[in-house]
Amino acid sequence: MRPLPGDLVASVLTPALVIDLDAMERNLSRLAEFARLKGLRLRPHAKMHKSGHIAKLQMAAGAVGVCVQKLSEAEALAAADVSDIYISNEIVDPAKLARVAALAGKVTLAIAVDSALGVSRLASAVKASGNALDVFVEIDVGQGRCGVKPIDAAALAQQVAAQGLRFAGLQAYHGRAQHLRTAAEREAAIGQTVAGVRVALAGLADLGIACPLVTGAGTGSFVFEAASGVYGELQAGSYLFMDADYGSNEPTPGAPVFEHALFIKSQVVSRDEAHAVVDAGHKSHAIDSGLPRVWQRGLAFANGGDEHGILHAARDALPELGDTVWLVPGHCDPTVNLHDHYVAVRGGLSEGVVEAVWPVDARGCLV
């Protein structure tokens, strides 16, 4: 039932998750080039695309590896031959940590910590396995979620080392800052983030602990982290596909231009004189960061529930029954998680041809 290479895009059954390969490849090159020019490591967040194939494309373009948020995502990408993976998140369950330690015997692995309990349980698992991994201390730089206070980072780094683990540096990511609409707001937020990093670095210096790397940054803010002088690695993920939410940001001066490269192909299945209904609802596209936008048509999209989207005419007239309508998802990461495969298209959405079908390897990897 999946499309085959060579199929016309027109024949792909709806709803489908479609990549415009030409646009994706331009995005891929532009961030890789930016990182190269700035002399920074690039470790894109693969929680966005969840694909081993795409992770390897990023590494072939210069990325040192990828980030993920979950143990099972790391396992899925390792099974797809991704060789360098950083779990930029906390795990405290001993059964999961045993799997983390086992995975460190197969790939170059790193993980984040933010508690003494997490460090000691990780150390036990790693010791029992005989493997080794890198450990980043996460600091809360404004997100208000995980991470220790910057002033407490050095003490936790000391425990990492005391437990026989390898302290690899600081995890410092400010997620909410990515979606502030003006560049000035994002710059101000990352100014606070960098101030937090400096506090943590000063604490480490006071204890004589070297900090090999500060890692973080996202698609909305990486220009500012890159200019900070303290970050050594960028974790942007959404740049590759973009989404309606990121598309609403005012561009950042000095940032590469990224294009929408991820779409939902949908079809009009019901229509009257006032509205049309497409066969894509929030089972096909995540709506946590807003509804999808209709691509290159002046139509308003309203939520029609799990399986439907409702279109109203705006600048353009309503599409006809059976017509194809392309949607730009509000948020790419959880949208991708709803699909088993990508349909990768060459030559544009309307007239293009299916070049490949890639599995979403880490789809549904929750643990």
Add this chain to the structure above:
Amino acid sequence: MRPLPGDLVASVLTPALVIDLDAMERNLSRLAEFARLKGLRLRPHAKMHKSGHIAKLQMAAGAVGVCVQKLSEAEALAAADVSDIYISNEIVDPAKLARVAALAGKVTLAIAVDSALGVSRLASAVKASGNALDVFVEIDVGQGRCGVKPIDAAALAQQVAAQGLRFAGLQAYHGRAQHLRTAAEREAAIGQTVAGVRVALAGLADLGIACPLVTGAGTGSFVFEAASGVYGELQAGSYLFMDADYGSNEPTPGAPVFEHALFIKSQVVSRDEAHAVVDAGHKSHAIDSGLPRVWQRGLAFANGGDEHGILHAARDALPELGDTVWLVPGHCDPTVNLHDHYVAVRGGLSEGVVEAVWPVDARGCLV
């Protein structure tokens, strides 16, 4: 990595989709008994649970079959030996309709229509297959989504018959009415719905077309459709698991009591003095109908993104690092769609034992 029957619930890795079997079975019996007492057919909506096993439990308790919204859901449930399936939604793609017609050779199948184009394409596919199915004309009874106007139902039913298809009755479901908070509001909305059904029935009578069945109703309103005298079949689905959204409805007088039976098991992975972070975000539970509620603890849940939930103390103190926290999802249907399997637990959430692991057969069935 999946749990095994006999495992303690405490050992189930988080996040996990857990059914409290005792509560689910009480819900199952209560609606079956209600329908039996009212002399109505029950055809629960399996788009909610997406499970062949659960569909067969419902049929064993008296349901005549199940509804789904998508062709591929119907195919997945048919592959899981569900013998009677109604696609209560419109399909207009000829390639999909060929699959619908083929499926009608394997199971007792029905589908909804709301356009002349849909009817003629369906008729072509069915003729080509040599199979037969039931066709319901959908009327818009207040949802503002799919369906013809009630006054136009008879003309479309006439086309169904003229094309050699079997007109089986009216599809009349008012989704939004389910979530009106007071019973009086829901009763008023279903009053309008029933008025629409009567208009359609009068139109059919005028043309001398018999209407074998009116089918519809959901968990929030079925008492009113049951009392209307025009509905012959109830499609409620969420009654089996309930969710935080339905839990916010004022109870309907005369309705059975349904209990929360579906939960997300989560774990605290980060904590400071002000908040705790669990490992379940909107990749584990859908938030289209609101955030999850913390089960039996006085804690406030805030959205922490795709992979995290943020807890603040309310009546109760914050949980400790590593603690288990149970969540009631805001909306069961799309939450189930995020998981590959159910962990079905006997004996309660805290002290219970895994009785079975059931696949979510129609997970990700978008087409």
